[in-house]
Amino acid sequence: xxxxxxxxxxxxxxxxxxxxxxxxxxxxxxxxxxxxxxxxxxxxxxxxxxxxxxxxxxxxxxxxxxxxxxxxxxxxxxxxxxxxxxxxxxxxxxxxxxxxxxxxxxxxxxxxxxxxxxxxxxxxxxxxxxxxxxxxxxxxxxxxxxxxxxxxxxxxxxxxxxxxxxxxxxxxxxxxxxxxxxxxxxxxxxxxxxxxxxxxxxxxxxxxxxxxxxxxxxxxxxxxxxxxxxxxxxxxxxxxxxxxxxxxxxxxxxxxxxxxxxxxxxxxxxxxxxxxxxxxxxxxxxxxxxxxxxxxxxxxxxxxxxxxxxxxxxxxxxxxxxxxxxxxxxxxxxxxxxxxxxxxxxxxxxxxxxxxxxxxxxxxxxxxxxxxxxxxxxxxxxxxx
Amino acid sequence: xxxxxxxxxxxxxxxxxxxxxxxxxxxxxxxxxxxxxxxxxxxxxxxxxxxxxxxxxxxxxxxxxxxxxxxxxxxxxxxxxxxxxxxxxxxxxxxxxxxxxxxxxxxxxxxxxxxxxxxxxxxxxxxxxxxxxxxxxxxxxxxxxxxxxxxxxxxxxxxxxxxxxxxxxxxxxxxxxxxxxxxxxxxxxxxxxxxxxxxxxxxxxxxxxxxxxxxxxxxxxxxxxxxxxxxxxxxxxxxxxxxxxxxxxxxxxxxxxxxxxxxxxxxxxxxxxxxxxxxxxxxxxxxxxxxxxxxxxxxxxxxxxxxxxxxxxxxxxxxxxxxxxxxxxxxxxxxxxxxxxxxxxxxxxxxxxxxxxxxxxxxxxxxxxxxxxxxxxxxxxxxxx
Numbered sequence: 190x191x192x193x194x195x196x197x198x199x200x201x202x203x204x205x206x207x208x209x210x211x212x213x214x215x216x217x218x219x220x221x222x223x224x225x226x227x228x229x230x231x232x233x234x235x236x237x238x239x240x241x242x243x244x245x246x247x248x249x250x251x252x253x254x255x256x257x258x259x260x261x262x263x264x265x266x267x268x269x270x271x272x273x274x275x276x277x278x279x280x281x282x283x284x285x286x287x288x289x290x291x292x293x294x295x296x297x298x299x300x301x302x303x304x305x306x307x308x309x310x311x312x313x314x315x316x317x318x319x320x321x322x323x324x325x326x327x328x329x330x331x332x333x334x335x336x337x338x339x340x341x342x343x344x345x346x347x348x349x350x351x352x353x354x355x356x357x358x359x360x361x362x363x364x365x366x367x368x369x370x371x372x373x374x375x376x377x378x379x380x381x382x383x384x385x386x387x388x389x390x391x392x393x394x395x396x397x398x399x400x401x402x403x404x405x406x407x408x409x410x411x412x413x414x415x416x417x418x419x420x421x422x423x424x425x426x427x428x429x430x431x432x433x434x435x436x437x438x439x440x441x442x443x444x445x446x447x448x449x450x451x452x453x454x455x456x457x458x459x460x461x462x463x464x465x466x467x468x469x470x471x472x473x474x475x476x477x478x479x480x481x482x483x484x485x486x487x488x489x490x491x492x493x494x495x496x497x498x499x500x501x502x503x504x505x506x507x508x509x510x511x512x513x514x515x516x517x518x519x520x521x522x523x524x525x526x527x528x529x530x531x532x533x534x535x536x537x538x539x540x541x542x543x544x545x546x547x548x549x550x551x552x553x554x555x556x557x558x559x560x561x562x563x564x565x566x567x568x569x570x571x572x573x574x
Numbered sequence: 575x576x577x578x579x580x581x582x583x584x585x586x587x588x589x590x591x592x593x594x595x596x597x598x599x600x601x602x603x604x605x606x607x608x609x610x611x612x613x614x615x616x617x618x619x620x621x622x623x624x625x626x627x628x629x630x631x632x633x634x635x636x637x638x639x640x641x642x643x644x645x646x647x648x649x650x651x652x653x654x655x656x657x658x659x660x661x662x663x664x665x666x667x668x669x670x671x672x673x674x675x676x677x678x679x680x681x682x683x684x685x686x687x688x689x690x691x692x693x694x695x696x697x698x699x700x701x702x703x704x705x706x707x708x709x710x711x712x713x714x715x716x717x718x719x720x721x722x723x724x725x726x727x728x729x730x731x732x733x734x735x736x737x738x739x740x741x742x743x744x745x746x747x748x749x750x751x752x753x754x755x756x757x758x759x760x761x762x763x764x765x766x767x768x769x770x771x772x773x774x775x776x777x778x779x780x781x782x783x784x785x786x787x788x789x790x791x792x793x794x795x796x797x798x799x800x801x802x803x804x805x806x807x808x809x810x811x812x813x814x815x816x817x818x819x820x821x822x823x824x825x826x827x828x829x830x831x832x833x834x835x836x837x838x839x840x841x842x843x844x845x846x847x848x849x850x851x852x853x854x855x856x857x858x859x860x861x862x863x864x865x866x867x868x869x870x871x872x873x874x875x876x877x878x879x880x881x882x883x884x885x886x887x888x889x890x891x892x893x894x895x896x897x898x899x900x901x902x903x904x905x906x907x908x909x910x911x912x913x914x915x916x917x918x919x920x921x922x923x924x925x926x927x928x929x930x931x932x933x934x935x936x937x938x939x940x941x942x943x944x945x946x947x948x949x950x951x952x953x954x955x956x957x958x959x
Contacts, residue, residue, distance in 0.1 A: 288668075291673070326715040417693070418691075
């Protein structure tokens with residue numbers, strides 16, 4: 190067996206220590222186990238920083254950063270309380286400077302920040318894990334958007350069995366928020382894991398998920414276009430001015446002419462978070478006989494007063510048409526402390542007044558991926574039934 | 575226009591500063607421009623670390639880490655000399671602790687280390703960039719490997735036009751090195767960018783590139799299997815014991831029954847780096863009438879003495895058969911300071927003695943991705959002509 194062979198040992202030692210230039214600096218990763226997930230759902234973090242005066246840890250399960258304790262050999266550590274099952278993100282703050290955990294290679298970018306993540310299992314977090322189930326296919330592809338005069342990048346999940354079956358599949362169009370792109374739902378949203386798991390459990394129908402880029406001035410996510418490795422920004426022009434809604438048929442046309450899908454209202458769902466919820470609301474009423482399933486996750490509702498697009502000329506009229514045309518699900522989810530809570534409440538009052546039916550899900554928390562992963566996990570099982 | 579709307583400003587401010595829990599800590603990215611690429615191909619790095627005593631930068635273009643200079647407001651900086659066009663990686667060392675650049679969201683994992691990268695254009699680096707050319711499709715998919723009794727993950731590049739043409743495409747099987755996986759060539763190797771660019775320039779034929787996982791005990795890359803978010807290790811069992819070679823027909827069978835490809839020797843190439851070069855050498859002679867194009871990039875050559883697999887029983891005999899069966903290209907590339915240089919030299923002597931023809935490319939440098947990206951850029955244009 191090769192396991193302990195001299196050859197491998199030599200390769201290893203030479204590669205790590207001698208390879209040309211500073212590879213030994215670049216490769217000399219942490220020897221700490223961090224994060225260490227304990228069976229009782231507490232988590233230990235460790236950081237080697239012998240010269241640091243103060244080390245803190247900030248994580249999305251805590252209201253504020255907390256101090257880590259310096260132990261032997263310059264290793265700082267911190268142990269959490271028992272954490273509910275979920276996907277969490279965190280960073281260290283070393284003498285005032287934020288840095289990631291050198292012991293943890295799992296990071297996800299959110300706009301301009303790259304943050305370490307870990308998953309506590311035993312509950313909803315299990316939906317965000319890769320489990321021993323059949324896996325769908327994730328494809329990054331470019332499609333023509335003549336309305337935007339661009340070739341644009343899109344991320345597509347096809348369910349297990351898609352390639353070999355002859356069946357036509359329904360499609361969920363899943364839209365990101367401001368600062369996001371066609372990578373957001375697959376990376377931060379764990380869409381492929383959630384869908385794989387829900388489908389394996391028989392809780393969701395096999396479906397295609399089309400994750401397009403909702404910033405119509407962008408060809409692709411930062412780093413994936415000819416703009417190169419620039420610093421991503423939260424705010425882009427033309428994101429909520431009607432262009433996304435107007436040009437959305439390009440996406441549908443691409444999917445329906447390139448994938449084996451149901452090309453009827455009953456086989457189409459559209460959902461999104463924040464700005465993507467706004468897009469879902471306005472796309473689904475502007476094309477009022479196109480989607481049987483609509484999901485607004487922490488959605489922005491109202492266009493800015495300065496926006497002049499025809500898309501927003503007759504919101505009430507098109508909503509009314511959408512209602513009369515009929516649909517199977519209009520799902521609204523929001524967190525109690527979300528800054529958009531008031532807008533969503535007003536929108537619900539409008540729908541109530543119109544008699545337009547919807548399913549309402551109020552959660553704890555605010556405008557976070559923690560909520561959006563939960564909303565997707567609850568929304569997907571309601572589709573195409 | 576929305577650009578300056580109050581609505582967006584409010585959303586932005588609220589999202590960044592108030593969103594539940596510690597999002598402001600997690601999101602409070604760097605306001606420094608770093609790295610800043612200047613027109614003269616020098617690069618400036620900046621890091622805000624007001625409390626640090628000593629900050630260094632280590633990069634793969636320098637033999638050792640160098641000191642950065644503390645400037646105003648606690649910002650440390652360093653300016654490189656003129657850098658040749660290439661893709662580079664680097665890290666900061668703050669009071670002895672390595673950390674990534676908070677100003678740069680572009681990072682690539684190499685085994686257990688995640689490192690910032692940047693590209694200097696104007697030369698070979700332009701091949702590693704996304705340019706305004708037609709883009710291929712990159713797919714992550716799972717296939718059955720009955721010989722390994724596993725479902726396994728594979729990364730597949732299909733060239734621009736694959737989906738709409740009726741043409742049959744040739745296939746390059748591209749194999750990673752020790753510590754790598756099915757993500758290595760696409761992430762560290764910039765395979766999709768290199769192929770898009772070479773195809774657009776008319777220098778390479780449109781081809782499919784199949785990047786499988788060469789660690790037969792693994793279903794998928796770290797983080798992509800049911801093993802979860804574990805710390806990747808360089809050394810895995812059963813990587814060079816003949817199993818990869820033996821079970822490789824599963825990969826070919828999957829590609830040839832699922833993609834529109836040339837199913838003849840003339841449409842098949844196999845290449846790999848280090849361990850993947852070893853696999854390419856042994857697969858191509860063990861199945862000696864299967865590949866017309868073989869590429870050994872900084873290849874390991876000899877199996878360990880303890881390995882007993884039938885795959886290595888008759889190396890010279892099978893090489894001889896491979897030679898007699900004929901092939902169009904046997905390409906060997908190695909860096910002058912590579913620790914495998916001597917083994918490759920001995921192997922070339924053996925081939926010379928046998929009269930087995932090969933193309934030899936000796937480069938500067940050693941066992942690095944810098945070389946492997948160059949080798950792929952030179953090898954791909956020679957295929958399927």
